[in-house]
Amino acid sequence: xxxxxxxxxxxxxxxxxxxxxxxxxxxxxxxxxxxxxxxxxxxxxxxxxxxxxxxxxxxxxxxxxxxxxxxxxxxxxxxxxxxxxxxxxxxxxxxxxxxxxxxxxxxxxxxxxxxxxxxxxxxxxxxxxxxxxxxxxxxxxxxxxxxxxxxxxxxxxxxxxxxxxxxxxxxxxxxxxxxxxxxxxxxxxxxxxxxxxxxxxxxxxxxxxxxxxxxxxxxxxxxxxxxxxxxxxxxxxxxxxxxxxxxxxxxxxxx
Amino acid sequence: xxxxxxxxxxxxxxxxxxxxxxxxxxxxxxxxxxxxxxxxxxxxxxxxxxxxxxxxxxxxxxxxxxxxxxxxxxxxxxxxxxxxxxxxxxxxxxxxxxxxxxxxxxxxxxxxxxxxxxxxxxxxxxxxxxxxxxxxxxxxxxxxxxxxxxxxxxxxxxxxxxxxxxxxxxxxxxxxxxxxxxxxxxxxxxxxxxxxxxxxxxxxxxxxxxxxxxxxxxxxxxxxxxxxxxxxxxxxxxxxxxxxxxxxxxxxxxx
DNA sequence: GCAAAAGTGTTGGCAATACACCCATGC
DNA sequence: GCATGGGTGTATTGCCAACACTTTTGC
Numbered sequence: 001x002x003x004x005x006x007x008x009x010x011x012x013x014x015x016x017x018x019x020x021x022x023x024x025x026x027x028x029x030x031x032x033x034x035x036x037x038x039x040x041x042x043x044x045x046x047x048x049x050x051x052x053x054x055x056x057x058x059x060x061x062x063x064x065x066x067x068x069x070x071x072x073x074x075x076x077x078x079x080x081x082x083x084x085x086x087x088x089x090x091x092x093x094x095x096x097x098x099x100x101x102x103x104x105x106x107x108x109x110x111x112x113x114x115x116x117x118x119x120x121x122x123x124x125x126x127x128x129x130x131x132x133x134x135x136x137x138x139x140x141x142x143x144x145x146x147x148x149x150x151x152x153x154x155x156x157x158x159x160x161x162x163x164x165x166x167x168x169x170x171x172x173x174x175x176x177x178x179x180x181x182x183x184x185x186x187x188x189x190x191x192x193x194x195x196x197x198x199x200x201x202x203x204x205x206x207x208x209x210x211x212x213x214x215x216x217x218x219x220x221x222x223x224x225x226x227x228x229x230x231x232x233x234x235x236x237x238x239x240x241x242x243x244x245x246x247x248x249x250x251x252x253x254x255x
Numbered sequence: 256x257x258x259x260x261x262x263x264x265x266x267x268x269x270x271x272x273x274x275x276x277x278x279x280x281x282x283x284x285x286x287x288x289x290x291x292x293x294x295x296x297x298x299x300x301x302x303x304x305x306x307x308x309x310x311x312x313x314x315x316x317x318x319x320x321x322x323x324x325x326x327x328x329x330x331x332x333x334x335x336x337x338x339x340x341x342x343x344x345x346x347x348x349x350x351x352x353x354x355x356x357x358x359x360x361x362x363x364x365x366x367x368x369x370x371x372x373x374x375x376x377x378x379x380x381x382x383x384x385x386x387x388x389x390x391x392x393x394x395x396x397x398x399x400x401x402x403x404x405x406x407x408x409x410x411x412x413x414x415x416x417x418x419x420x421x422x423x424x425x426x427x428x429x430x431x432x433x434x435x436x437x438x439x440x441x442x443x444x445x446x447x448x449x450x451x452x453x454x455x456x457x458x459x460x461x462x463x464x465x466x467x468x469x470x471x472x473x474x475x476x477x478x479x480x481x482x483x484x485x486x487x488x489x490x491x492x493x494x495x496x497x498x499x500x501x502x503x504x505x506x507x508x509x510x
Numbered sequence: 511g512c513a514a515a516a517g518t519g520t521t522g523g524c525a526a527t528a529c530a531c532c533c534a535t536g537c
Numbered sequence: 538g539c540a541t542g543g544g545t546g547t548a549t550t551g552c553c554a555a556c557a558c559t560t561t562t563g564c
Contacts, residue, residue, distance in 0.1 A: 017273075017274045017371065017373065018272075018273050018274060019272045019273060019274055019275055020274055020275065020373055054341065054373070056343075056371065057343050058343065059341045059342055059343065060339055060341035060373065061341070081338070081339055083336070084315055084336055084339055084375050086309065086314045086315035086316070086375075087314055088311075088312050088313065088314065116272065116311070118272065118275055118309070118315065120339050120341075170429075174425075187543090188543080188544085189542085189543070204526095204527075204528075204529090205542095205543080205544090206527095206528090206529085206544085206545075206546085207526070207527065207528085209544080209545085210525095210526090210545095211525090211526080214525090224534095228535080228536095228542090229535065229536050229537085229541070229542080230534070230535050230536070230540085230541050230542040230543070231533065231534040231535055231541085231542060231543045231544075232534070232535070232543085233542085233543055233544085234543085234544080442516090443516080443517090444515080444516075459554070459555075459556090460515095460516080460517090461517085461518075461519085461554095461555095461556085462553070462554060462555085464516095464517080464518085465553090466552095466553085469552095481562095483515090483562085483563090484514075484515080484562070484563055484564085485513085485514050485515040485516070485561075485562050485563070486514085486515055486516045486517080486560065486561040486562055487516085487561070487562070488515080488516055488517085489516085489517080
């Protein structure tokens with residue numbers, strides 16, 4: 001975290017808009033599992049989503065990308081707002097004095113955290129291997145969690161995560177997904193595992209192949225993945241022109 | 256508007272969260288046209304969406320329904336957030352002194368309107384005939400506009416309207432729509448005109464009939480609309496149980 | 511009777527599903 | 538060679554779109 005960001009937490013009201021926060025649901029994909037990036041707040045046992053605040057001259061989108069850059073090291077990730085969480089009691093947990101003691105040592109403005117926040121939910125799709133999970137000044141850990149192993153999170157973050165996943169599943173119906181979650185080259189079975197992980201259900205190998213190639217967003221490379229057991233699968237990459245065109249114009253049909 | 260709401264505009268910082276506003280895109284349907292409710296701010300020539308602020312103990316959803324109640328007289332309308340507009344310059348127009356002179360006469364806190372607002376966009380579907388458009392303290396007119404006749408609106412409200420319409424069209428793909436926009440009983444052609452108005456394109460009468468009845472959300476009544484020229488069409492109403500079930504579980508296929 | 515609009519039925523094509531066969535690799 | 542997994546092809550089904558005929562009403 002930059003020096004200016006450090007100082008911004010001493011006097012946050014000078015740098016950020018009051019009452020507005022954002023939470024990022026960062027999805028990654030590794031070993032056939034959908035992962036989500038979580039941070040552990042100092043002095044609390046619970047984990048939560050990486051979050052932040054909106055600078056007085058930032059858009060919410062820019063603020064989210066800044067937070068993401070700080071937590072993952074990544075620029076230019078796929079990032080999209082999906083819902084606003086505005087229950088007046090959603091921050092009650094944080095207001096307990098005990099919860100804030102641990103972070104008060106670092107001269108951070110505790111009063112800032114006691115105000116009511118309306119939080120804008122963003123979700124991000126990132127390439128797992130490229131991420132360097134990094135805690136911020138108010139958290140003492142930051143790491144990937146298997147989606148299936150996420151238990152009770154702080155505040156309403158379980159709700160936010162659930163809503164993000166729902167949105168992602170809907171997204172799958174009219175937008176291509178994968179460029180942001182997979183390495184530059186990948187095999188058809190890997191792409192299928194990604195879709196299965198997001199949807200939470202098995203898909204037919206042959207029908208998946210037909211449907212996904214039908215979108216015309218894939219380029220088949222003249223290579224195969226070697227060294228694996230069994231038949232070597234073909235390698236693919238995304239045709240970025242057509243991929244972005246499909247992002248804009250939408251796809252047909254659902255899963 | 257209630258007396259307490261009046262006074263809340265004298266000292267809004269005591270009643271509302273700073274920096275957060277909301278704008279409502281209220282859709283109605285009348286004479287085969289999709290309509291949107293607009294208000295004209297005092298001292299300005301431009302029209303804009305009905306908006307408001309979030310009370311210090313309200314959810315954003317509750318605040319939107321309160322605003323809607325004030326502008327339309329309606330309770331219990333279909334209301335949904337769809338996007339957050341956070342460009343730091345989106346409020347520049349309002350900060351001009353001239354723009355605010357006209358409303359300063361009513362002892363309203365001008366400083367409040369000069370701050371930067373992040374606005375939560377809501378869209379509402381209401382029954383046209385039930386609405387009584389009502390201006391608020393800072394506007395001197397409030398009325399329905401034909402969607403096709405809406406020209407330049409204040410601030411970024413054209414963008415908000417466009418985004419609302421996009422969302423509504425997507426919504427049509429997986430949720431039933433109509434209960435909130437049509438009278439209790441209606442004919443199949445009327446329902447079709449509504450879909451056509453939302454989608455901005457013509458649909459085949461017979462395929463529409465099959466598809467919409469296939470959802471199982473309609474009840475055919477033992478009546479017809481009389482007095483009209485030509486063959487009397489059957490009257491329908493929504494089967495509310497199944498309608499709400501479909502709202503939750505979603506529909507199949509797109510338009 | 512005629513024009514205009516509404517109700518209903520039929521057909522063809524395309525897309526999703528289910529399923530079968532062959533191929534390559536590690537052991 | 539055999540088990541495992543990947544690549545490709547085919548038949549069936551069901552949905553969507555295009556289209557025709559009949560019925561009812563006002564004039």
